[in-house]
Amino acid sequence: xxxxxxxxxxxxxxxxxxxxxxxxxxxxxxxxxxxxxxxxxxxxxxxxxxxxxxxxxxxxxxxxxxxxxxxxxxxxxxxxxxxxxxxxxxxxxxxxxxxxxxxxxxxxxxxxxxxxxxxxxxxxxxxxxxxxxxxxxxxxxxxxxxxxxxxxxxxxxxxxxxxxxxxxxxxxxxxxxxxxxxxxxxxxxxxxxxxxxxxxxxxxxxxxxxxxxxxxxxxxxxxxxxxxxxxxxxxxxxxxxxxxxxxxxxxxxxxxxxxxxxxxxxxxxxxxxxxxxxxxxxxxxxxxx
Ligand code: HEC
Numbered sequence: 001x002x003x004x005x006x007x008x009x010x011x012x013x014x015x016x017x018x019x020x021x022x023x024x025x026x027x028x029x030x031x032x033x034x035x036x037x038x039x040x041x042x043x044x045x046x047x048x049x050x051x052x053x054x055x056x057x058x059x060x061x062x063x064x065x066x067x068x069x070x071x072x073x074x075x076x077x078x079x080x081x082x083x084x085x086x087x088x089x090x091x092x093x094x095x096x097x098x099x100x101x102x103x104x105x106x107x108x109x110x111x112x113x114x115x116x117x118x119x120x121x122x123x124x125x126x127x128x129x130x131x132x133x134x135x136x137x138x139x140x141x142x143x144x145x146x147x148x149x150x151x152x153x154x155x156x157x158x159x160x161x162x163x164x165x166x167x168x169x170x171x172x173x174x175x176x177x178x179x180x181x182x183x184x185x186x187x188x189x190x191x192x193x194x195x196x197x198x199x200x201x202x203x204x205x206x207x208x209x210x211x212x213x214x215x216x217x218x219x220x221x222x223x224x225x226x227x228x229x230x231x232x233x234x235x236x237x238x239x240x241x242x243x244x245x246x247x248x249x250x251x252x253x254x255x256x257x258x259x260x261x262x263x264x265x266x267x268x269x270x271x272x273x274x275x276x277x278x279x280x281x282x283x284x285x286x287x288x289x
Pocket of ligand 1: 099215224249254
């Protein structure tokens with residue numbers, strides 16, 4: 001059974017229990033689901049805030065709020081203590097809106113000038129809305145501290161997080177997103193795949209492979225390189241609003257500091273290569289490890 005299904009089943013079961021409990025205050029507290037091979041754990045916000053390892057932290061760079069902020073937080077390495085994470089695995093963080101990002105194991109544990117925290121919104125002192133949005137980054141927001149924290153890509157600062165799950169790295173879990181293995185070692189589509197996974201796979205699937213559901217699949221039924229002009233596609237990735245505009249539009253713009261010209265080139269090479277590799281992933285990939 002895919003992790004999401006297990007997560008959902010447990011969350012539903014949990015809500016039923018919560019529903020029958022006399023203390024509705026407790027039932028209203030939001031939860032974070034953490035799943036791995038060893039099973040599923042549900043962390044209630046109030047229980048998280050009551051932990052002895054909760055600390056007060058202040059971000060220097062803050063991707064969601066764009067200005068330093070102070071949070072109650074638990075280090076990810078503490079939160080995930082006892083959760084088995086094999087060396088090649090990733091911690092997949094899923095947000096309320098279908099955004100899903102992979103945090104490499106070493107990023108979570110390495111401590112090389114980068115420490116990850118789960119920031120927890122306290123019910124009676126709610127966080128302000130994220131600039132340009134109508135909701136806060138809470139109840140759970142992953143932030144990075146330390147002198148190397150600025151090197152953590154913006155896509156790895158997920159907010160409104162609902163679950164963390166230990167998974168195989170994406171290309172292993174979903175072989176249909178991989179480039180043709182016979183491509184020359186330096187073919188740009190190879191690096192393009194890596195950049196795609198880091199920057200686009202958080203919201204889009206490829207050949208229906210992936211956990212994200214915020215944006216459309218980028219190969220099925222058609223690949224954007226088949227229906228956008230080259231100039232139109234470049235413009236859309238740099239700034240979707242330069243191509244078309246509507247109120248519910250959600251794709252972010254990728255300015256040069258978020259995606260260099262070279263990276264954009266590599267992503268386009270990957271997309272056009274994949275247009276010739278259409279194949280539907282089996283549902284949920286290989287599922288839970
Ligand atoms: C935060 C989520 C998010 C990220 C990250 C993201 N997109 Fe999107 N994208 C969307 C959404 C949502 C749409 C649908 C239109 C909208 O609401 O803006 C979209 C639409 C598109 C479209 C137009 C598809 C069509 O047929 O209309 C293309 C092409 C595209 N994205 C490419 C990319 C590429 C390439 C990247 C990585 C560099 C990327 N996106 C990163 C959310 C995202």
